[in-house]
Amino acid sequence: MRLQRLWLKQFRNLRDVTVDFAEYYEPSPRQPANTERKAIRSHALIGQNGTGKSNLMEAIISIFRGIDLGLDVEFDYELEYKIRGYVIKVKGDLAQQKRPLVWVDGEKKFLDYLRINDDPRKENYDPHKGPRLLPSHIFAYYWGVMNVWKFFFRNINAVLIVARKLRLRKLRLKIL
Numbered sequence: 001m002r003l004q005r006l007w008l009k010q011f012r013n014l015r016d017v018t019v020d021f022a023e024y025y026e027p028s029p030r031q032p033a034n035t036e037r038k039a040i041r042s043h044a045l046i047g048q049n050g051t052g053k054s055n056l057m058e059a060i061i062s063i064f065r066g067i068d069l070g071l072d073v074e075f076d077y078e079l080e081y082k083i084r085g086y087v088i089k090v091k092g093d094l095a096q097q098k099r100p101l102v103w104v105d106g107e108k109k110f111l112d113y114l115r116i117n118d119d120p121r122k123e124n125y126d127p128h129k130g131p132r133l134l135p136s137h138i139f140a141y142y143w144g145v146m147n148v149w150k151f152f153f154r155n156i157n158a159v160l161i162v163a164r165k166l167r168l169r170k171l172r173l174k175i176l
Contacts, residue, residue, distance in 0.1 A: 001083040001135040003043070003060070009076035011062075012055040019056070061138060063090065063100075067114060068134055072098040083133050088114070104133065 003021045008014050024037040045053040063079055065071070073092035080089045089103040102109045114133045 001081055004080040007078040008059055011059045011075050014052045014055050064138060073100055086133055088133055
């Protein structure tokens with residue numbers, strides 16, 4: 001998965017913030033014009049205390065957590081990302097509806113389309129069920145007390161406890 005763009009209307013200290021995640025490194029002026037561009041594999045947030053780095057990570061986690069658990073929208077946002085060859089746009093608009101709006105390659109879909117798997121090679125393929133278009137893992141590293149993030153993972157931890165009791169081996173979730 002690759003994040004492309006995030007817009008937040010208001011999330012904690014972030015007001016009308018747009019982040020465009022670059023896909024390629026910009027060549028330095030000393031490099032020849034025909035230099036092959038290198039893909040960016042990860043992004044880092046670096047800045048002074050209180051500038052919103054942690055809040056930006058929390059917003060991203062909140063969006064994906066809400067989608068995965070089928071929760072109502074908590075704040076206005078637009079998120080675009082690429083995953084498994086698809087371009088996904090998710091829009092949370094408190095004034096418009098409770099659940100996020102979803103587009104896959106520009107085509108409007110239901111929210112569950114991102115969460116439900118159905119293999120197109122299957123004999124009784126259901127075209128209303130798409131491939132799983134959510135990230136398998138979200139990795140964030142935070143320097144400081146992690147108590148602030150416990151809220152985001154409380155339901156997920158409950159799912160892990162139930163999965164362990166049922167001995168479900170296919171559920172893979174890593175919280176580092």
